[in-house]
Amino acid sequence: MKVKCFLLPDIPVVTLDCRHSNSMHGLVVLFLLVAIQNLSGQSVSPSKSLYAPGERIIVNYAGFLGHPKDWIGIATKDMAEDKYLYWQYTPGTSSGTVTFNGMQHGEYEIRAYFDNGGIVKARTMFRVGNADAAVSAKTEKNRYLPTDQIVVSYSGLPGHEKDWISLSSAGSADDKYVSWQYTNGKQSGNMAFPPLPIGNYEVRTYFNNESTLRSRYSFVVSTQSATAPSQFCRTPLSVFFAGVTGLGTAWARTTCEPTIMSAIGVRDIQAVLRNARDGLNAVKDCIPFNISELDLLIGRIPSLTNVQAEAEIQSMIKKIQTIVANSSARCSNGTTLSALYVSAVHLGAAQAHASCQICRAAPMPMAFQTVIRNHLNTARDAFAAYIPCVPGVSLTQFDAVPLNSINSLEAHTHIVGLHTNLLWNISLSDCCCDCR
DSSP, X not given: OEEEOOOOTTSOOOEEEGGGHHHXXXXXXXXXXXXXXXXXXXXXXXXXXXXXXXXXXXXXEESOOOOTTOEEEEEOTTSOTTOOSEEEEOXXXXXXXXXXXXXXXXXXXXXXESTTOOSOOEEEEEEESOOGGGOXXXXXXXXXXXXXXXXXXXXXXXXXXXXXXXXXXXXXXXXOOSEEEEOTTOSSEEEEEOOOOSEEEEEEEESTTOOOOOXXXXXXXXXXXXXXXXXXXXXXXXXXXXXXXXXXXXXXXXXXXXXXXXXXXXXXXXXXXXXXXXXHHHTTTTOOOOTHHHHHHHHHGGGSOHHHHHHHHHHHHHHHHHHHHTSOOEEGGGOOHHHHHHHHHHHHHHXXXXXXXXXXXXXXXXXXXXXXXXXXXXXXXXXXXXXXXXXXXXXXXXXXXXXXXXXXXXXXXXXXHHHHHHHHHHHHOOOOEEOO
16 A cells, blocks of 8 residues: 655655555655755845944844754854854744854854754855945144154044054055054054155055055145145136146047157147146145156157057056045035046047047047047036036036037037136136145
8 A cells, every 4th residue: 555645845746655654754754854944945144244343243044944953153254164253053943033242353154054063054244344434544634744743543443453554655556655553453543653755645544464455545745834725726726627638638649649659749748748747736735646757657658659658648547536536635515626637637538539530531430429429428427526616517518519510620629619618617616625
């Protein structure tokens, strides 16, 4: 005689010969338990993905067998399956929560195990530490004399004994430094560094003896008094905007040149890069960029191919953009120097590309139209952040450039007019940027 055993959804029917039911009983029970386990969907998850150092860790679990020795461990992701830093038994329920004491900064894995076993049934990652946006380390002043002690205030660090803060030359690699100190486990506080030579520097923060940069803050060491005026308004801001346009112009002009650039091309590229140098110098107290780097590039242009020049100018643009974005400058109405920098660079690039099409077949090829339109769109989006200072400017001017004109001069003329209009409005604005 044959009998049917229990049938569960999605589980094949099992038939047994009753004469052997005693010997098969354990196998059937084991089969059913495994089937139930696979249907349950075991899971472990933290109550949130980011905990502050020392904050209690709450773990949710579900789909467990309900055995009194089911357990949950916390390990680093590189630890073996049966290894752990901390562990707890569940209270013998199939779902619920367990709570662990707070931990130090780092990335961890929650692992689920059944009945005192060493096989991971479910896992998920979480992190302990401050959100990087909350990490801060700044000098008390933006400008120091070469004889001044450098005082740094910091906050939001995880609290490792070997969290550390460095003073580094602006533009140097992230793991390079001039001077450094451990925080000795403090999450916030002040530390004093010895005087530094004249130059542009950054305060940089790192966690737990690592070399991953968490925050940076720019400052300057100069013979100019730290109490010297640091506010820049109409003239320096308009000179900055006009000059930085030259970076974009030089960048795009290289694409119009043959591999061995013409003498006229080299001359023009060097000229607009010198304009950029003048623009950066106009707000040098706000932007700790070593201007000698740009001078070196200007001197090397004649020895570069057009491709090499394009790559080096683009790299310079990106480097300065990062420095501008991380500068201590605070501008009126919530505007930023970055808005002026990015819009000027891309407006200059659009103008140079359009200039390259003068006296060529019109309308210009669609590929060139697309490149110029992309630069204009980037310039428009960046300048939108500066509109609170120049409310009379209409951003539709960027969209109105007639790139498909049958007159090859028209697009270039419109971009020059747009640049002039923006420059005029900046020079008449009451907005200022302060770097104190």
